[in-house]
Amino acid sequence: MDDLFAPSDVSWTPVSPKLATLRRLNAAIVAGLAAIVALVALGLTLSWLYGVLAVVVIALLLGWAWVLIGRNQRSWKYAEREDELLVSHGVMFRELVVVPYGRMQFVDVTAGPLERAYGMATVELHTATPATDAKIPGLHPDEAGRLRDRLSALGQAQAWGL
Amino acid sequence: MTQDPVTQQTVEVVGQRLHPLTPFVKGWGYFVVAAVALVNNEGLRSNLTVAGIGLAGVLVGGILLGALSWWFTKWQLTGDAIRVDSGFLFRRTRIIRFDRIQAIDVAQPFVARLFGMAELRMDVAGGGKSDGKLSYFRYDEAQQLRTTLLVRAKGEKAAEQQEHDQQAEALAPPLLTVPTNRLLGATLLSSTVVASAGALVWLIVATMVLDFHIGLFAGLPLLLGVVQPIWKQVVGNHGFTLSESSHGLRTKRGLFDVQRQTVPPGRVQGLLITEPLIWRLLGWSRVELDIAGVAGQKEDGDDALEGAQLLPVGERAEVAYVLARVLPGFDLSRIQMHPAPERAKWLRPVGWRYLMYGVDDQVMVTTRGWVSRRTSIVLHHKTQSVRLEQGPIQRRLGLANVHVDTPLGPTDATALHRDQAEAAALVAAQAERAREARRTVAASVAVQTQPNPPSPDGSSNSAASPADDSSDR
Numbered sequence: 001m002d003d004l005f006a007p008s009d010v011s012w013t014p015v016s017p018k019l020a021t022l023r024r025l026n027a028a029i030v031a032g033l034a035a036i037v038a039l040v041a042l043g044l045t046l047s048w049l050y051g052v053l054a055v056v057v058i059a060l061l062l063g064w065a066w067v068l069i070g071r072n073q074r075s076w077k078y079a080e081r082e083d084e085l086l087v088s089h090g091v092m093f094r095e096l097v098v099v100p101y102g103r104m105q106f107v108d109v110t111a112g113p114l115e116r117a118y119g120m121a122t123v124e125l126h127t128a129t130p131a132t133d134a135k136i137p138g139l140h141p142d143e144a145g146r147l148r149d150r151l152s153a154l155g156q157a158q159a160w161g162l
Numbered sequence: 163m164t165q166d167p168v169t170q171q172t173v174e175v176v177g178q179r180l181h182p183l184t185p186f187v188k189g190w191g192y193f194v195v196a197a198v199a200l201v202n203n204e205g206l207r208s209n210l211t212v213a214g215i216g217l218a219g220v221l222v223g224g225i226l227l228g229a230l231s232w233w234f235t236k237w238q239l240t241g242d243a244i245r246v247d248s249g250f251l252f253r254r255t256r257i258i259r260f261d262r263i264q265a266i267d268v269a270q271p272f273v274a275r276l277f278g279m280a281e282l283r284m285d286v287a288g289g290g291k292s293d294g295k296l297s298y299f300r301y302d303e304a305q306q307l308r309t310t311l312l313v314r315a316k317g318e319k320a321a322e323q324q325e326h327d328q329q330a331e332a333l334a335p336p337l338l339t340v341p342t343n344r345l346l347g348a349t350l351l352s353s354t355v356v357a358s359a360g361a362l363v364w365l366i367v368a369t370m371v372l373d374f375h376i377g378l379f380a381g382l383p384l385l386l387g388v389v390q391p392i393w394k395q396v397v398g399n400h401g402f403t404l405s406e407s408s409h410g411l412r413t414k415r416g417l418f419d420v421q422r423q424t425v426p427p428g429r430v431q432g433l434l435i436t437e438p439l440i441w442r443l444l445g446w447s448r449v450e451l452d453i454a455g456v457a458g459q460k461e462d463g464d465d466a467l468e469g470a471q472l473l474p475v476g477e478r479a480e481v482a483y484v485l486a487r488v489l490p491g492f493d494l495s496r497i498q499m500h501p502a503p504e505r506a507k508w509l510r511p512v513g514w515r516y517l518m519y520g521v522d523d524q525v526m527v528t529t530r531g532w533v534s535r536r537t538s539i540v541l542h543h544k545t546q547s548v549r550l551e552q553g554p555i556q557r558r559l560g561l562a563n564v565h566v567d568t569p570l571g572p573t574d575a576t577a578l579h580r581d582q583a584e585a586a587a588l589v590a591a592q593a594e595r596a597r598e599a600r601r602t603v604a605a606s607v608a609v610q611t612q613p614n615p616p617s618p619d620g621s622s623n624s625a626a627s628p629a630d631d632s633s634d635r
Contacts, residue, residue, distance in 0.1 A: 004562070004586040005550060083597050094557070096550040096586075098593045102600060103546045128569040132547040 005088045005096045010079040012088070018118045019138030020073035024066055026114065031062040078136050083158065085125060085151065087134050099134045102158035103127045107151050109144050123147050177236030177247065181298045184235075185228025187273050188297070192224055237296060244284075244311065246296060258284060258294060260315040268304045272418035280304040284311070337411075338484065340402040340474055348446055348475035349395040353438040353534050358387030399474040404484065411487065413471065423470055429453050430488055431544045432573035433472070435481065435537040442535065447481050449473040451488070452571025489524065489541075497522050499529065505559050506579035519564075519577040519588075524599075526566055526592065528575045538575040540568050542592075543599035550589045552582065564588050 006012055035058045043051035071091045079086040088096045104125055111121040121144035125134040139147065234250040243259045267283045274280060280301045284294030299307065349355060362384045400417035411425040431452035441447060449472040473484050485492055502517035510517065518529040529537045549565040556562055562585035566575040577588065 004582055005552070007586070007590060084593055092554045094550075094552045096589065097547055098549070098589060099547040100545075100593075100596060100600070127546040127567070129546045129567045131549075131565065131567045133549070134547065 005090075005094050006077065006079075007086075010081050010086060012077040012079045012086075015073065015076040015078075015136065015138035016120055016140060017073065018120060019076070020070050022114055022118050022120065022138070023069045023073070027062060027065045027069065031058050031065075034058055073138070076136070076138065080150070085134060087136055095133070097132065097134045099125055099127060099132055100158070101151065101154035103132075104151060104155035104159075107148050107155075109148050111141070111144075123151075125151060177238035177245070179236055180232065180296070181279055181300060181303075182232065183277055183279065184298045185225070185232045187277060187279060189224055189228050190273055192220075239310070239314075244296075260311065263294070263311065263315045266308050266311050266315070268301075268308050270301070274298055282307060282311075336403040336405040337487070338404040338473070338476075338480060340399065340476065342396070342400060344446075344475055345399055345402070346392075346396050348441065349392050351438070351440040351444070352391060352395075353440075355388055355391050356440065358384050362388060395474065399471070402471075402474050404473070411472075415471075415474075425451060425453060425470055425472070425488070430541070431571060432538060432540040432568045432575065433485065433488065434571075434573045435494075435539070437535045437537075439533050441475070445478045446475050447473075447478075448475055449481055449484055450572045452568055452573050485539075489539075492524060494527065494537075494539075497525075497527055499527070502579045503561070503581050506561060508559060509555060509561070509579055514579065517578050519580070521588075521591075521595070523595070526575060526595075528566075528577050530576070530578060536574070538573040540566050540573060540575040541599070542595045544568055545592070545596040545599075548589050548592045548596070550585055556582075562586070564592070566592060 035055045038054035038058065039048075039051040041051075042048075042054055068091070072089070075091050075094070076089045078088070083100055083102070085099045085101065086096065087099075088094075105128055106126050108124040108126065109121055110124070115121060119141060120138050121141050122135060122137045123139055123144050124136070126132070127134075136147070230250050231248070234253075235246070235248040237244065237246045239245075240257075242261070243257045246256045246258075248254050248256075263284050268280050269283050270280045274297070278301050279298040281295060281297030282299065282304050284296070298304075362381060365381055365384065397417045399415045402413065402415040405412050405414070410429075413423045413425070433452070434450045435447050436450070437447040451470040451472050453470050472488065473480065476484070482494065485494060497520040499518040499520040502514055504514070506514040506517060513530065513532045516530055516532050516535060520527045523542075525539050525541050527537060527539050529535060546567045546569060549567065550562055551565065552562040556579065559579075560582050561579045562582040564577040564580060564585050566577075568575065577585070580588065
C-alpha cells in the first residue's frame with residue numbers, strides 16, 4: 001500500500017521528529033487559549049458546568065490531534081531523484097508530488113519563531129504553476145540550506161524554459 | 163483648487179489638442195443614461211419644467227466638464243518621446259519614450275467610428291492597456307501620427323517593413339472563420355444560457371400563475387445570465403478569424419472593438435476543448451489555449467484566468483484541423499482513452515462514465531464532466547509537476563487522482579479516480595515521459611520555442627509579447 005505514494009527505487013529521507021513536537025505545542029497553545037475562552041464565556045453566560053464540559057471536549061480533541069500529528073509527521077518524507085524532487089505526505093489525504101528540478105522558478109526557505117527555537121526550517125519549491133505543492137517542513141537548518149543550494153544549482157543546470 | 167498654478171502650468175505647456183468632439187464621444191453614455199433616467203422617472207415626466215431643467219443641467223455640466231478636460235489635454239512630440247498633459251484639477255504628465263513603444267495601432271471604437279474618429283494605442287512593455295491610449299483624432303490624422311511615431315520609434319525601414327507585413331496579412335486568406343449565425347446558435351444553446359433561460363421562463367410562469375412576486379428579484383441575475391454570455395460571445399467574437407502570420411497563428415475577433423492576438427508556436431502549454439451538453443449533439447466544441455505569459459494577465463475586463471481562444475465554436479473537422487495546426491501530427495481520435503473503473507461511481511454517480519485519460523508520446527489527454535465535457539490536452543515537455551492524490555473515501559475504494567500541472571490557464575489535466583496502482587504507475591510514467599520529452603525536445607523544438615526577436619511588430623498583438631520567455635532559459 002505504502003509503495004504507491006513512496007516508490008521504492010529512491011531512498012526516502014524522513015523529516016525531523018521535532019516537527020511533531022512543534023505542531024503538538026502549536027495545537028496545545030491553540031487548545032489552551034480556546035479552553036480558557038470557552039470556560040470563561042460559557043461559565044459567565046450559562047453555567048460553569050458547560051464551561052467545564054467544553055474544556056473536556058477541547059482536551060479530547062487535543063488528544064486526538066496529538067495522535068494525528070504523530071502519524072502525519074511520520075508520513076512526511078522526500079527524495080532526490082536524478083532529475084526530480086519527490087515529496088510524499090499525508091495519512092488521511094495522501095499526496096505525492098514529483099517536480100523536475102528544471103521546472104523550478106525559485107526556492108523559499110522559511111522559519112518561524114517556534115521553528116527557529118526548535119532548530120527547524122521549511123523548504124518550498126515553486127514552479128510556474130501555483131498548483132505545485134512541493135513543501136518540506138521540519139528540516140534541520142543545515143539540511144534546509146544544503147537542499148536549497150542543491151535545488152538552485154540543479155534548477156539552474158537543468159533549467160528549461162516555459 | 164486655486165486657479166493660478168493651473169493656468170501658469172498650462173501656459174508652459176505647448177502642444178496640440180485632441181479632436182474637439184472627444185468629450186462627446188467619450189461621454190455619450192452619460193448623456194444617454196441621463197436622458198433615459200429622466201424619461202423613465204414618473205415624477206419628473208409629470209413635471210416637465212423640472213425635467214427640462216434637470217436634463218439641461220446634466221447636459222451643460224457634462225459639456226462643461228468634458229470641454230475642460232479637453233482643453234487641458236495636450237500632446238506633443240519631443241526629441242525622443244511623446245508627452246501627454248492632462249487633467250485640470252490634478253495635472254498629470256505622461257512621457258512615453260519612443261524606444262519603449264512596442265507596437266502602435268489605430269483603433270476605432272464604435273461611436274468614434276460613427277464620427278470618423280480614431281484613437282491611437284501604444285503598447286508599452288510592462289504597462290497596462292489603457293496606459294498608452296490617446297483619444298481621439300480624426301482618422302487620417304491618427305494614421306499620420308502613427309506613421310510618424312513608427313518612424314521615430316523603429317526607423318524608416320522597420321516602419322516600411324511593418325506596413326508590408328500588414329498588407330500581406332490583409333491579403334492572406336484566413337484559415338478559418340466562424341459564421342455569426344453559428345456563434346449565435348452556439349451561445350443560445352450553451353449550458354449557462356439554457357439553464358438561465360429555463361429558470362427565467364419558470365420564474366415568469368410562477369409569477370403569473372401563482373402571484374409569487376418575491377421571485378422577481380431573482381429575475382435580474384437570471385436575465386443577466388442570458389444576456390451577458392450572448393453579448394460577450396456574439397459581440398466579442400463576431401467575425402472570428404484565424405489566420406497564419408510570420409509570428410504564428412493570429413486570431414481576430416470583435417464587432418465594435420477589434421481584438422487581435424498572436425499565438426506563437428512553441429509557447430502553447432496546453433489546450434482545453436469544452437463541449438456543453440447540447441453542443442455535443444450538434445458536434446460543436448470550443449477550443450482554448452494556455453499560453454505562457456498570457457493566462458493570468460488581465461485583458462480589458464476579461465476574466466483573469468482566460469487564456470487565448472483558438473476557436474469559439476467549431477465543428478469536429480475544424481477542431482481537428484486547428485489541433486493539428488497547433489500540435490503538428492496530433493490526432494485526438496487516434497489516442498487510446500482509458501475509462502475510470504466502475505467503482506468510481508460511488509464518488510461520481512453519473513460523471514464516472516466520462517472520466518478518461520489517454521497518453522501518447524507528445525501529450526496527455528484527460529476528459530471529464532457530463533453536463534459540460536472538458537477535454538484537457540497537456541504537452542509532456544511543458545509539464546511542471548506531477549501529483550498523486552488520495553482522500554479517505556478514495557482510499558477505501560482503492561482509487562487515486564493524478565494531476566499533471568501546467569502553468570496557469572484554463573486547462574486542468576487531472577485523471578480523476580483511477581485505480582490506485584494504475585495511478586501510481588501513471589505518475590511514474592508521466593514523470594518519465596516529461597523527462598524524456600525535455601531531453602528530446604530540447605534539441606528540436608527549442609528552436610521553435612525561441613521567442614521571436616523583438617521585431618518591428620507594430621500591430622496590436624495585445625498578448626504574448628515575447629518579452630518574458632528568454633529570462634528563464
